Amino acid sequence: MSSKRKIAVVITARPSYSRVKTVLTAIKEHPELELQLIVAASALLDRYGSAVNYIEKDGFEIAAKVFNVLEGENLTAAAKTTGIGILELSTVFDNLKPDIVVTVADRFETMATAIAASYMNIPLAHIQGGEVTGNIDEKVRHAITKLSDYHFVSSENAKNRVIQLGENPEMVFNTGCPSIDIAKQVSKNDRLTFNPYEKYGGVGSKPNLDNGYIVVMQHPVTNEYQNSRKHIEATLRAIQKINMPTLWFWPNVDAGADGTSTGIRSYREKYALENVHFFKNMEGDDFLNLLNCSICLIGNSSVGIRECSYLGVPAINIGTRQNRRDRGQNSSDVSYNEDEITNAVKNILVKTERPKSEVYGGGNAGKKIAELLQSLPLQFHKTITY
């Protein structure tokens, strides 16, 4: 009979997996912890990059798979996906009987993890609370903070914010962001360690990458659902105009994903886009290596302000998705506008320095978090501090 603490981590999407991979490794390797890895939602689906394949390839054993994505092209489906998630995860928790449940970040369906765990009186740990963006994610993120018992945040600002939300300061820890752990390892390589076309396939042209390339990753923004297609088209036109070698990543699942995806597909049908290659997904390490060697990142992925700030890779951040998140000096903000995007690229091309920042941590978050999961008192009862 093991007396190890059982730590259930729920992964619901490809980017969440990349983000917390070093946490998973640290839990797995900790002699007094047992990892119960639960893979759910879009992390299981081919259309969204099958994170599950990478997870298995990385050697993690999966304790349970939870299919809960209700297909539909509207916000109702997002709500229902969360409802189904609660139904399924509560069964999983009943079976696995974890000592602590860990939920990551702020995607809509992570609320299912938070509700199932807190309603079942299982201590809940939240990674990456306290940040600010200004969209639906923010409602979700701070609501999860109020349901959580332990907070592993990524920056000092985030820490202060969680405390100001009425959480017990003794349960709020600035561990840094675990995604920086991987960036730290990757930063040692300043050239591509693999051939992206060969290793990851994808579709479209195969521009030569030797003289630099741009990376694009742009997700739909939930509360601007109607505009997803218009937004992506501005970026597509800019990329076509800039006409430099470009590696483009498909968006992840969200209400609206189909707007963005449809926009890209239609544009491709109309225009050749001879400078662009499209990828569905990439292993985290390779993706960061790719970014580290790139001219810049364009889009609205948090990787631009997070890992790229540590790496010093310039990031052109489009629109509202990363609003008010902590930034290093690497990023510049533009609106959904073809010209602003092209001008931002021009500015980057003339710069010679790439300043780095540790605003999101120094690269040892995984181990810190595992240590805390082992040592923190088990508790699910709390009260607001004011």
Place this chain on the structure above:
Amino acid sequence: MSSKRKIAVVITARPSYSRVKTVLTAIKEHPELELQLIVAASALLDRYGSAVNYIEKDGFEIAAKVFNVLEGENLTAAAKTTGIGILELSTVFDNLKPDIVVTVADRFETMATAIAASYMNIPLAHIQGGEVTGNIDEKVRHAITKLSDYHFVSSENAKNRVIQLGENPEMVFNTGCPSIDIAKQVSKNDRLTFNPYEKYGGVGSKPNLDNGYIVVMQHPVTNEYQNSRKHIEATLRAIQKINMPTLWFWPNVDAGADGTSTGIRSYREKYALENVHFFKNMEGDDFLNLLNCSICLIGNSSVGIRECSYLGVPAINIGTRQNRRDRGQNSSDVSYNEDEITNAVKNILVKTERPKSEVYGGGNAGKKIAELLQSLPLQFHKTITY
């Protein structure tokens, strides 16, 4: 084609209905509002007092009924009830297309309303946020605050707390608690306006009420699930010992309800309890009239610190359920202990004054809330203020 604002209010339990009845009336009577009343969860069930019957008798039209209580004697069922609630309510909102959704207080299943509305980009109003109790309700209550766009709170302390949670002060309104609206009307009568036995049936002895009587209402406390039965037995012994005419109300639904209910049933099988009559439920007005004429209330219902503070009815508050809630001078706190309860009753019997308080408002919350629902800008996008 009506241009009235459609206001969907979701009622999930008998006490919530009593609490917001004047809000429902004020919305219904407002010339520029259309009430969409949704009755859900235990409010539909016979075992928990069939609030739905009172709602219909009070003349409210029901726009949709949502059955979502999953039967079970554990916390998993509470989680699943919430998941089913999301599935069902998102369909209802899709059909009714409300301009604003209103959710009440902090019962676990109200989270389903909050998630369905916020995920569907429907502006969400929350009545009774910002209070403190220190149990699972508190996680739920503050999480709902973070999902809500408008806050109609009941006291100055609550208002300050919601603002400190990072909500825009312009969207936080101390309207007072709508339950006080009814207390205000009822307070005009200092004698019973009806015969409880005749009007409400119930079971047990029928003690004479002419020389005063005690009212008991004690609910299970979710995170003390295992102890529900022990707790209720302390109260039962106290009541038996005090041996005054007593009117006892069955608890509402919660994980653990069966512990409390079973405790009461077993005790009744063993002992005669000749001074006690049991009711399943009572219309809000009658219940407040009954309290107003009583010697005191015993238990852990919020009515003790809320309506009773306005009415000046002494309340013996047992255990942790109302921890840290704002109080008037009417209430005294005891633990789950037979002797403490009996002593508290003795103290009340020797007092001559019944001081009143407006800590929970002055009795016009319903109209204030309806007015705000009509005039507030429609919005579902917000960001934390710090």
Place this chain on the structure above:
Amino acid sequence: MSSKRKIAVVITARPSYSRVKTVLTAIKEHPELELQLIVAASALLDRYGSAVNYIEKDGFEIAAKVFNVLEGENLTAAAKTTGIGILELSTVFDNLKPDIVVTVADRFETMATAIAASYMNIPLAHIQGGEVTGNIDEKVRHAITKLSDYHFVSSENAKNRVIQLGENPEMVFNTGCPSIDIAKQVSKNDRLTFNPYEKYGGVGSKPNLDNGYIVVMQHPVTNEYQNSRKHIEATLRAIQKINMPTLWFWPNVDAGADGTSTGIRSYREKYALENVHFFKNMEGDDFLNLLNCSICLIGNSSVGIRECSYLGVPAINIGTRQNRRDRGQNSSDVSYNEDEITNAVKNILVKTERPKSEVYGGGNAGKKIAELLQSLPLQFHKTITY
């Protein structure tokens, strides 16, 4: 690594458990089978007799518990309970990976078992198909036959009917009903082996049983939902009039259960019923011993025409619930009518013989079924024979 066949049996109600207990034992004891016992729906609930407690007491290990009863007083809840059942059982089957799933009889929620298994390409065995009753159960029963791969029926008529439904005769086996296995053991005792009041508690008077007693068990009939209360009242009046010692069992869950239960409770509040004691439930062996020693059974339980026919216990069968089921000579049919019921009892009291019948088998069904589950070819593909 075991090479035993894994046999998942889903039990959803108390009577189903009693019925197949010897099958469970035979599977458990079979050296080449592994029993995966799944307890679901009302079998888990206190209100319906907590079959789960007896199951555990009988020494069966439970592989999974599935809470899927949606509370409500209407037919919609029955449909939704089945929908939730599919969601939950498919997860359970995914985890347990049974080689064969076994479903029992014809209660509405057993359809969830049949759909989950057949849709997941797991061979499905059905116990007790091919019978006729003429209510909603019949739609369910024959639909399940069409979803099933193996048929273990209880009588020659049932066998012929399943074959006529287009099933491959080689997959249809008249094993007899496993409930008769227990009746066979019990039949050796012609006097009570236990004191029902002491062992099972219950409520009401405790009439002396030494000079004979009547047993009552009457369930609501789904497609006569509105009339449940009226129906039960006819029986209550008859029992009051007959005025012999009576042991009455509460009904199991169904849409309408509350009509029947409420009818009984109201009647008890009004009348003393000094000859009647009420039980919630009883272990199968004790119940059969009780029946075997009784004057007769009154109600609409299938035990009256099934086990009682083997035992020779007279059964007064009320209403439509057992319409067209195979019968021995022990049973007489009456409608929901006080006088018909009283007259039927009078007729029994003057008879001297209690003829027995093996129409439902000879008492070794459990072993036969286990043997077949081990030896039948695994297959989930079939086609109608005509």
Place this chain on the structure above:
Amino acid sequence: MSSKRKIAVVITARPSYSRVKTVLTAIKEHPELELQLIVAASALLDRYGSAVNYIEKDGFEIAAKVFNVLEGENLTAAAKTTGIGILELSTVFDNLKPDIVVTVADRFETMATAIAASYMNIPLAHIQGGEVTGNIDEKVRHAITKLSDYHFVSSENAKNRVIQLGENPEMVFNTGCPSIDIAKQVSKNDRLTFNPYEKYGGVGSKPNLDNGYIVVMQHPVTNEYQNSRKHIEATLRAIQKINMPTLWFWPNVDAGADGTSTGIRSYREKYALENVHFFKNMEGDDFLNLLNCSICLIGNSSVGIRECSYLGVPAINIGTRQNRRDRGQNSSDVSYNEDEITNAVKNILVKTERPKSEVYGGGNAGKKIAELLQSLPLQFHKTITY
């Protein structure tokens, strides 16, 4: 207050819509019927041809939309999709209160319609029961027959089979298949009435159609899940070898859809397929017009043995999906084999006659069915006839 009979028809997929379109029209136009059209499952999804768009364009008002497709690449998702369907449809039926519910054919998710309606005591009509194919559809189809109260079948064989299943012959009607109604209209045109490329877009080459063309439509077969990809590749190779102008339609949703779709996509990435154009979907009339003018149909769609038999269009039927269905002389059966497919095409090219058949009806099924829906006695209680 209307006294028209309310007829709810649930459409869950594009082919089902095409099949019963004339029934919908006939109900809509019938003066004593009110159509309540419910669109659900893959009929709402872009990936599966958005039948909903055609439905709206055809002028039908949609009473409710039900999103219930759970995304996943396994059979469990099919089971769960059905469970969610029951949850959602029971709410819809509760709201719409239809007098009769109509379900179509035998796709797995139609079981949700059948269960919700029959459990809620709503008379259930089934279109296209009694046929034989020999896969999971067959379990579903005959189980639905056993849950249904009225049977509108497409052929004499089907009628006899439903009666042999124990259904009351007075409730079994050979109306012919409503898909033939459209075929009848379309058969008047022996040349293309539209330009497929212009009207429906699609992807791939645009071969000249003037000298004849082949149509391909091949769906995954549920119980051969693992082989979907291998099967589709045989057809792809055959089409590449035949090298005639080909119009290929994407498959509909099923567990395994992704195997088939992935197979097609991969093949396209590797080979040019210059003779092939791919369509997602097409309006029913246009599709039949296209078939009527084609050399032949290849695949496993039921349209090959059904509409094509009336039209006299040669159909090469691959694999087991249409096993044992009634056929005219137009169809030939082959296995998943490149050579068999190519040879079958060669045989067709040398034939001069295209014999027609009325085995599936004479083209007036829609009106017959509407008439019956209006005149049949409302009933939901039935019993097996033997």
